[in-house]
Amino acid sequence: MIIGVPKEIKIGEKRVSMTPSLCRRVTSLGAQVLMEKNAGLTAGFTDAEYKAAGATFAASAEKVWKSADMILKVKEPLEAEFGLMQQGQTLFTYLHLAAGPALAKQLCKKGILGIAYETVESSDGQFPLLKPMSQIAGRLSIQIGAYFLQSQVGGSGVLLGGIPGTMPGHVVVVGAGNSGAHAVRMAAGMGARVTVLDLDTRKLEVLDQEYRGKVVTLVSNPANVEAEVASADLVVGAVLIPAAKAPTVVTKKMVKNMRPGSVIVDIAIDQGGCVEGIQYTSHEKPTYQEFGVNHYAVPNMPALVGRTSTLGLTQATEPYVAMIVQKGVERALAEHKGLAKGVNTRGGRIVYGEVAKAVGFDQA
Ligand SMILES: NC(=O)c1ccc[n+]([C@@H]2O[C@H](COP(=O)([O-])OP(=O)(O)OC[C@H]3O[C@@H](n4cnc5c(N)ncnc54)[C@H](O)[C@@H]3O)[C@@H](O)[C@H]2O)c1
Structure with missing residues (x-):
């Protein structure tokens, strides 16, 4: 062969x-x-x-x-x-x-x-060839988000970890699978305030156990997503329905409610994205602004490393x-x-x- x-x-x-x-x-x-x-x-x-x-x-x-x-x-x-x-x-x-x-x-x-x-698929129903790249994209999503929150690149000027006496940035991760869990790990490690949402409560239980109250876990439904996105500095889209077009979880209306200069990193863009109307970007021009919010939607994030x-x-x-x-x-x-x-x-x-x-x- x-x-x-x-x-x-x-x-x-x-x-x-x-x-x-x-x-x-x-x-x-x-x-x-x-x-x-x-x-x-x-x-x-x-x-x-x-x-x-x-x-x-x-x-x-x-x-x-x-x-x-x-x-x-x-x-x-x-x-x-x-x-x-x-x-x-x-x-x-x-x-x-x-x-x-x-x-x-x-x-x-x-x-x-x-x-x-x-x-x-592996015998336990996981996706072993997607997993490593999702882990990388999840980890990258936080350092990318942190970068685009910086004032000089049009961000709101929020430091995710804050400093003593200031509020840390709020990171909202939608999807607690491979990419989502690794985004949570990096965001929590940086000292951000982290909320993670998923439909699958077993995924949330694992994160709840691991972070013991340092990370808020919420069931993903429109009301919860809307409330969390409204106060988010950085939203990470990390959902997947295997092989299908990604579901729209974050609507335009929710994005409009975000503070100017906030950032969305839609990891799920390779399956069409989970933010309503989001457009592909590339490593040459990784973000665009809509409603004053920086959108990052590069479908091959792991290429950065x-x-x-x-x-x-x-x-x-x-x-x-x-x-x-x-x-x-x-x-x-x-x-x-x-x-x-x-x-x-x-x-x-x-x-x-x-x-x-x-x-x-x-x-x-
Ligand atoms: N942009 C990139 O460079 C890049 C790199 C790697 C992976 N990806 C993509 O990232 C996406 C996520 O991959 P993964 O490996 O983390 O998937 P995963 O299956 O491990 O996790 C996805 C999670 O999304 C949850 N989910 C589904 N619908 C939801 C909803 N409405 N609200 C909240 N949660 C919901 C599932 O329950 C699951 O826990 C995929 O589209 C994958 O292809 C993109």
């Missing part, structure tokens, strides 16, 4: 889907790894390191896509990559198709076996990539139910119900 690793081209993306260590593992299992030249540089891995681990190289992304049986990527293919996908090819990457109908159509047209990192993110992602993907190499993709899918849950497109159709529902079609 030839595993192709193209350079990521999304704005500001620094991650790569293969480390030299993963390369060594899969080549020792008999795979050939074909890397686009310098694909790992932004994450701090040189071609020399990949070469020592058994990789071969191609000068262009075209050559990688053309020769590979399976393309291993980080982010979903962008429009510039649509023409590179080969009929019937296997693609293992984040897809986020609920927010990408154009890509979903292309994958169907080309009969791509599209295995989405974000819907691969490309090295840590690459290591976190590949340590999670390694067992799956190794299994695919050892068994071949069809046998791996047949024998591993959790990996099979990752299949979003196959044979020209969208085969994941929630995705088909979100995009409104199941074939091109």
Whole structure:
């Protein structure tokens, strides 16, 4: 099997889907790894390191896509990559198709076996390939929010931790899953006043136990969200309904009630965002203002810390990539139910119900 690793081209993306260590593992299992030249540089891995681990190289992304049986990527293919996908090819990457109908159509047209990192499940119903990036995005959301609260970048001038004698900033985290829990950890660590809301009270119980009163946990309903958002300096959107378009939890009316210069970081933007009407931003221009509130909605936040993110992602993907190499993709899918849950497109159709529902079609 030839595993192709193209350079990521999304704005500001620094991650790569293969480390030299993963390369060594899969080549020792008999795979050939074909890397686009310098694909790992932004994450701090040189071609020399990949070469020592058994990789071969191609000068262009075209050559990688053309020769590979399976393309291993980080982010979903962008429009510039649509023409590179080969009929019937296997693609293992984040897809986020609920927010990408154009890509979903292309994958169907080309009969791509599209295995989405974000819907691969572990035996306990968790999403092991989403988890590390969510943890990173959650942790980043607080340092990003703290930065955009600064006066010089249009923020309200609130220091999240405050100082003795002043009120700390109020951080409201909507969603207490992987990203939400890590946002809570960072915000609490900084000394902010933290409120976290979720529909799932078991998630709230865990945080309540852990923080013993230092963090307020609330059931997520419109009244609670409205009241908390109104007094928030920083709102973090961290909700997920697996594979579906993110639900709108924070409405425009709630945003209008926030103090000017407050900040929203909508981590869930990769699934369309959980703030009503929020628009995508990019690492080049990460925020815009609406109702005087700074909106941050970058769908590839972990790219900010490309090295840590690459290591976190590949340590999670390694067992799956190794299994695919050892068994071949069809046998791996047949024998591993959790990996099979990752299949979003196959044979020209969208085969994941929630995705088909979100995009409104199941074939091109
Ligand atoms: N922007 C980025 O760069 C980036 C990076 C990583 C992950 N993400 C995204 O972040 C989102 C969250 O991922 P996660 O791994 O934390 O998910 P998760 O499943 O671990 O947690 C999501 C939580 O949202 C809760 N929830 C659902 N509906 C809710 C509602 N109406 N109100 C309050 N809570 C609600 C769920 O009960 C769950 O606890 C996903 O869309 C994921 O793809 C984005």
